[in-house]
Amino acid sequence: MAAHDILTIYLDPATLRRAERGEHNFFARLRGAVEGRGWRVIFAENTLANRLAAPGRPGYALWHMEEPTHDRALTCRRRYLGAFWNIEAVAPRWDWPIVAEPFDPDTVPDTAGSFVAGWRRRLWPEGIETRDDGHIFMPLQGRLLDHRSFQSMSPISMIRQTLAHSGRPVIATLHPNEDYSADEIAALETLAAAHSRLTVRRDGSMEALATCSRVVTQNSALALHGYFLRKPAVLFARIDFHHIAGSVPRDGLDAAFAPRPSPAFDRYLYWFLQMRSTNAGRPECEEQILSTLRGHDWPL
Structure with a gap:
C-alpha cells in the first residue's frame, strides 16, 4: 500500500x-x-x-x-x-x-411521480392534509438581525419586504434549535405590532406548511419539504434547491414574487435527489x- x-x-x-x-x-x-x-x-x-x-x-x-x-x-x-x-x-x-446546473424536466423519467409519492409517505407516515388557506408560511432560521454573505438581506428585512410585496397574511415560525436574543424577539414583536397580517409562532410549522399558498424563507429545508406538498417557494438566500423557486438573489424582489406557472415538483425532486x-x-x-x-x- x-x-x-x-x-x-x-x-x-x-x-x-x-x-x-x-x-x-x-x-x-x-x-x-x-x-x-x-x-x-x-x-x-x-x-x-x-x-x-x-x-x-x-x-x-x-x-x-x-x-x-x-x-x-x-x-x-x-x-x-x-x-x-x-x-x-x-x-x-x-x-x-x-x-449553476440548469434543470430540464424533460430529462427526468416518468417514475418521478412514484418516487415522490413514496417519499411523501415516509415523511408523513400518518398522512398530511394539504390545502390553500391563503397565507404565506415563513420558517425563520437564526441571526435574524444579521445580513450574511449568502443572503440578499437580513431575515428581519425579509419579513418587511414580504409584507410589502404581498397582501397575504404571513405566519412566521421560530426555529426550535435557535436561541434568539432579546433584541431579535423585540424586533419581531415590533413588526407584529405594526402589521396585523404577521403572526409569529414557536411551533406549528407542519400545519402552516400544509395549509399555505407559498413558502417564503431565506433557505430553510422546509421549503424543500414544501415541494413534496406542491407548495411554491420564494427564497431570500442562496441555496442548492433554488431552481424551481423564486429567488431574490438570482431574480430580484419583484421577479421572485411575480406569478409563475406551477413548477414540475415531482420531476425536480427526482432530479435533485435521485439524479444529482x-x-x-x-x-x-x-x-x-x-x-x-x-x-x-x-x-x-
Whole structure:
C-alpha cells in the first residue's frame, strides 16, 4: 500500500462511534468502496488538533459538514433527507456545482411521480392534509438581525419586504434549535405590532406548511419539504434547491414574487435527489462514490 492510499474520515463524536461500529450506512458504503480499491480507511474525530494536523498527514481526507483543509480533502453532507448524500469540494451548499446546473424536466423519467409519492409517505407516515388557506408560511432560521454573505438581506428585512410585496397574511415560525436574543424577539414583536397580517409562532410549522399558498424563507429545508406538498417557494438566500423557486438573489424582489406557472415538483425532486446525489440505499452506491471521488482527481 502506497502512502497516499489512505483515507481519513473526520466525524463528530456521535457519528464517529456509529461509523466505527459499521452502523452508519453511508460511511459503511463509502468504506467498502474505497477499501475495495485497496485503500485503508481511518475514522478520526473532528477536533481542532486534527484539523490543524490534517494537511501534513499522508493520503486523502473527507470531512463531514466541514470545509476541507487542503487540496487532498473533500467534504460530505446528507442532502436534507433519507440516504441521499453529496461529496463536494466545498462545504457551503450554495457553492456546489448543482447551483449553476440548469434543470430540464424533460430529462427526468416518468417514475418521478412514484418516487415522490413514496417519499411523501415516509415523511408523513400518518398522512398530511394539504390545502390553500391563503397565507404565506415563513420558517425563520437564526441571526435574524444579521445580513450574511449568502443572503440578499437580513431575515428581519425579509419579513418587511414580504409584507410589502404581498397582501397575504404571513405566519412566521421560530426555529426550535435557535436561541434568539432579546433584541431579535423585540424586533419581531415590533413588526407584529405594526402589521396585523404577521403572526409569529414557536411551533406549528407542519400545519402552516400544509395549509399555505407559498413558502417564503431565506433557505430553510422546509421549503424543500414544501415541494413534496406542491407548495411554491420564494427564497431570500442562496441555496442548492433554488431552481424551481423564486429567488431574490438570482431574480430580484419583484421577479421572485411575480406569478409563475406551477413548477414540475415531482420531476425536480427526482432530479435533485435521485439524479444529482448518491443514494446510500441503492446497489450502485459504491460505484457512484468512486466515480465522484475520481471526478475530484483521487487516484482510485
